[in-house]
Amino acid sequence: MSATIAKKVLIVEDEKDILQLVKMYLEKEGFRTVTAANGAEALRQVRSERPDLVVLDLMLPEIDGLEVCKKLRVAPQTAMLPIIMLTAKSEESDTVVGLELGADDYVGKPFSPRALVARVKALFRRLERADDREVSAYRYGMLNLNLSRHEVTVNGREVMLTAKEFGLLEHLLRNPGRVLTRDVLLNSVWGYDYQGPPGLWTYT
16 A cells, blocks of 8 residues: 555444454555444444445444445435445345445455455545546536536537536536435535435436
């Protein structure tokens, strides 16, 4: 890892042996770690420790992993916090629900600790590349969005949008191919829990 401050990973796992194993492998690779054994403690640790990434078990006491993920995605401060979900369940539906709620990746149990660490590193690399590619304009087909001029054009003709419409379009273009929950969009663009029709938005 680089000479900069090591990334902090929150490990949320109620099985002590697994938690200690993951902790050991991550620290061996230079990561800082904090831990939680249940969902309620995980939410407290996120608020107090401000981790850079969460490794989140699905089956947890008090508050399960899916609910923890949902709560993190709804809060503006943690809406974009990277999450890798651990699950012992084999049903495809559990994986789909986790990803729809906003998990960035998942690893099924039993798993190799080395493979999990590799997933953590890969996710951090993707995020760093995205930061390096920070741009002032986005293009999708004939649509162009210019952040510096706060302008949207389609086929060269300007389209007048409200501030909220512009923010919504920008957020979709910044997250191509990712399913974005209603709550994430409302908190990211509107900044509060707007009560409106449910649903998911996606841009591909």
